Amino acid sequence: MNPRAEDPGRCGDADCGQALHRLQAYLDGELPDTDLDDIRQHLSDCYPCTDRLSFEEQVREIVRRGCSEEAPPALLTRIESALDLGGRGPGFTAPGFSA
Numbered sequence: 001m002n003p004r005a006e007d008p009g010r011c012g013d014a015d016c017g018q019a020l021h022r023l024q025a026y027l028d029g030e031l032p033d034t035d036l037d038d039i040r041q042h043l044s045d046c047y048p049c050t051d052r053l054s055f056e057e058q059v060r061e062i063v064r065r066g067c068s069e070e071a072p073p074a075l076l077t078r079i080e081s082a083l084d085l086g087g088r089g090p091g092f093t094a095p096g097f098s099a
Helices: 014-021 023-027 033-045 047-066 073-084
Strands: none
Touching (some): 014 023, 014 033, 014 047, 023 033, 023 047, 033 047
16 A cells, blocks of 8 residues: 555655645646646656645636636727827836836
8 A cells, every 4th residue: 555645744845746736737728738747647656646636727717707707898899909009109108118
């Protein structure tokens, strides 16, 4: 049996460091297939890393729910106009220059 599975409070070995370092890429679906089995195996054996994964998933869900508002149509129009003008739309002042 894996020692991490026997001691759910233990984390911090090299495998944990690598798993935590790659956690965001794992959540974003950006890990190469060759790494997926390794991190999934580690997460199945290591309670602290699995707990961290759960925390990160919850944070993402809270952010996702909190960012559900759309920009008002007038703001979108202003942004599109500014982009069409290369960011030099009405009222634009380059940093360090006065109007």
